[in-house]
Amino acid sequence: MAKKANNGKPGKPDAAQLVIDGRYLQEGELGKFTVVSEQELVGIGAKVTARALAQPEVRAARAIQRYEGDSLDINYCADELRALVAEVHAGGMKRPEAMLVAQAHTLDALFSSLVLRSHANTGVHLDAADRYMRLALKAQAQAVRTIEALGELKNPRPVAFVKQANIVHGPQQVNNGIAPRTGETINQTNELSEGRHELLPDTRASEVASRLDTALETVGAIDRSAHR
Numbered sequence: 001m002a003k004k005a006n007n008g009k010p011g012k013p014d015a016a017q018l019v020i021d022g023r024y025l026q027e028g029e030l031g032k033f034t035v036v037s038e039q040e041l042v043g044i045g046a047k048v049t050a051r052a053l054a055q056p057e058v059r060a061a062r063a064i065q066r067y068e069g070d071s072l073d074i075n076y077c078a079d080e081l082r083a084l085v086a087e088v089h090a091g092g093m094k095r096p097e098a099m100l101v102a103q104a105h106t107l108d109a110l111f112s113s114l115v116l117r118s119h120a121n122t123g124v125h126l127d128a129a130d131r132y133m134r135l136a137l138k139a140q141a142q143a144v145r146t147i148e149a150l151g152e153l154k155n156p157r158p159v160a161f162v163k164q165a166n167i168v169h170g171p172q173q174v175n176n177g178i179a180p181r182t183g184e185t186i187n188q189t190n191e192l193s194e195g196r197h198e199l200l201p202d203t204r205a206s207e208v209a210s211r212l213d214t215a216l217e218t219v220g221a222i223d224r225s226a227h228r
Contacts, residue, residue: 023079024052025048057081058078061081100150107146108139111140118130118132118133
């Protein structure tokens with residue numbers, strides 16, 4: 001079917017059409033449009049378009065506009081989201097707090113509606129009554145999580161920084177200090193000999209050594225007498 005002529009009157013702008021303009025240009029990019037070739041201009045345009053579509057505010061505006069329909073212009077929605085993001089960056093949390101409170105009330109209303117639907121099907125359609133009740137309980141659980149998130153936002157938990165803790169069973173050696181210098185060794189035998197951990201002399205080894213020396217002296221005497 002052919003479209004009717006608009007008699008020179010401008011048509012209604014498409015609310016879902018994103019306008020790529022100077023809001024998405026970086027510093028110094030505007031001057032390039034007058035000195036580059038047509039092919040390079042196309043490349044810059046594609047780069048700016050990709051940058052615009054990758055912005056969180058634009059992605060959110062596209063989703064919101066899709067649900068709202070033609071009653072909401074995507075470009076004005078993206079601008080409003082940028083202002084809200086800048087407010088949070090500056091430390092203002094009124095908007096996120098208001099959002100969580102509103103969502104908690106919405107979930108509470110959804111819970112009440114689903115409970116009434118479940119009650120209406122009780123005794124008639126038990127399967128439908130069970131499904132509505134399960135959905136109601138899910139809405140209730142999500143409302144609780146939303147309120148908990150609001151509480152965390154209003155009263156953040158303190159962050160504790162715990163130092164290193166070495167916990168093992170039995171003796172251990174932990175070197176958390178300065179490492180020994182090159183060439184410097186630790187005589188563990190001498191350290192164990194101090195105090196109550198003193199090492200007792202091995203008398204058996206002394207006896208064996210003395211016997212060995214006596215035997216060698218005897219052999220030496222025999223050898224000397226044989227070579228005279």
